[in-house]
Amino acid sequence: MKIALAGLPFSGKTTLLRSLIAGGRSAAGTRPDAESVAMVKVPDPRLDKLTEIFKPRKKVPAQIEFVDVPGLGFDTDAARTESARHLPILRQADALVVVLRAFEGGDVFAYRDRVDPQADWRELHSEFLLSDLQTITNRIDKVKVSLTKPNRTKAMEHELALLQRCVEALENEKPLSGVLTADEEKELRSFGLLTQKSIVVVRNLGENQLASPPPVPDEMRNAAAEVLDLAATLEAELADLGPEEEETFLKEYGLTEPAVNRLARACLAACRMIVFLTYGEDECRAWPIAAGADAVTAAGAIHSDLARGFIRAEIVHWQDFADHGDIKGCRDAGKFKLEGKSYLMQDGDLVVIRFAV
Numbered sequence: 001m002k003i004a005l006a007g008l009p010f011s012g013k014t015t016l017l018r019s020l021i022a023g024g025r026s027a028a029g030t031r032p033d034a035e036s037v038a039m040v041k042v043p044d045p046r047l048d049k050l051t052e053i054f055k056p057r058k059k060v061p062a063q064i065e066f067v068d069v070p071g072l073g074f075d076t077d078a079a080r081t082e083s084a085r086h087l088p089i090l091r092q093a094d095a096l097v098v099v100l101r102a103f104e105g106g107d108v109f110a111y112r113d114r115v116d117p118q119a120d121w122r123e124l125h126s127e128f129l130l131s132d133l134q135t136i137t138n139r140i141d142k143v144k145v146s147l148t149k150p151n152r153t154k155a156m157e158h159e160l161a162l163l164q165r166c167v168e169a170l171e172n173e174k175p176l177s178g179v180l181t182a183d184e185e186k187e188l189r190s191f192g193l194l195t196q197k198s199i200v201v202v203r204n205l206g207e208n209q210l211a212s213p214p215p216v217p218d219e220m221r222n223a224a225a226e227v228l229d230l231a232a233t234l235e236a237e238l239a240d241l242g243p244e245e246e247e248t249f250l251k252e253y254g255l256t257e258p259a260v261n262r263l264a265r266a267c268l269a270a271c272r273m274i275v276f277l278t279y280g281e282d283e284c285r286a287w288p289i290a291a292g293a294d295a296v297t298a299a300g301a302i303h304s305d306l307a308r309g310f311i312r313a314e315i316v317h318w319q320d321f322a323d324h325g326d327i328k329g330c331r332d333a334g335k336f337k338l339e340g341k342s343y344l345m346q347d348g349d350l351v352v353i354r355f356a357v
Helices: 013-021 045-054 077-092 117-147 154-171 182-191 218-223 232-239 243-252 259-270 295-302 304-308 318-324 327-332
Strands: 002-007 024-027 036-041 058-060 063-068 095-101 198-204 226-230 273-278 283-290 310-317 337-339 349-355
Touching (some): 013 036, 013 063, 013 198, 045 273, 045 283, 063 259, 095 117, 117 182, 117 218, 154 182, 198 259, 226 232, 226 259, 232 243, 232 259, 295 349, 304 310, 304 349, 318 349
Parallel strands (some): 002 095, 058 283, 095 198, 273 349
Antiparallel strands (some): 310 337
16 A cells, blocks of 8 residues: 655655654655655554454554655746656555645745645645646547557447546546546556545644644545644654653643554545454454455455465454453354355454465
């Protein structure tokens, strides 16, 4: 699962990445114009509790790969050319986190001499629409040429009609995520269209704004999978603290957890992923899979042999486990289930796969 951090220059993306790195490992770019990468562990209290109970030799949380793309600027021809160089990274991502500057700061240069997250959102959104429009029109030109040849097919005609509908939506400033069916999304997935991707918007506030953040504009809320408010500088400071200092720090600012924890979970949701868990003395582990996946797919995520020799899945949902205390309590309460291949996995399922190869 790859998430790209995108934003205009000086939005605070790199500071946000620094706070994310605290939970994982980083392979940062060596140049300011290069992408930086961090593998980030997804915090999960359910996994923490299982680890506390089973005391395994290994605890393995779900992970997300975050890629920080250098600031995208469109105020000059040179900036636009440089930004175009980084767009392929955004197209390869499973979802986008768009960071918008909302903090004032005299020592940090402001893009276009403004601090206006709504205007920044509109600019980025317009550029994403324009980029997709260019990609689609280029493809239309190729399909039209193919349709002039003797080997034209119904599939080509179908693709042309779909692409023309996409052009109409983009010209009316409508993101493709809101106009495509699930099947059409699959057809166009190889193009990496930016407005087809789920977007999590992060408003990077000043510390003094956290208690009463400004209202979220409808145009932003309607286009985003989620809108999160945080102060990246504060999160970066928090990331450097030990557990006891962190707890004190959070209380001081009236926070229940680091905002980057919420960001990691929001990214899972934006990618339409759920998490199931395996447990035991050897390992407790969180496994991200696509929502709607069946038990065989879950088994295959663990190991291909488990899918090949699948017999059944022993399922206890996390909430039932929490309510009854242990697996035996769930059995006694009738909450222990034996499921076949077609069972649709639920977020928070505790799973043991029985198989024979």
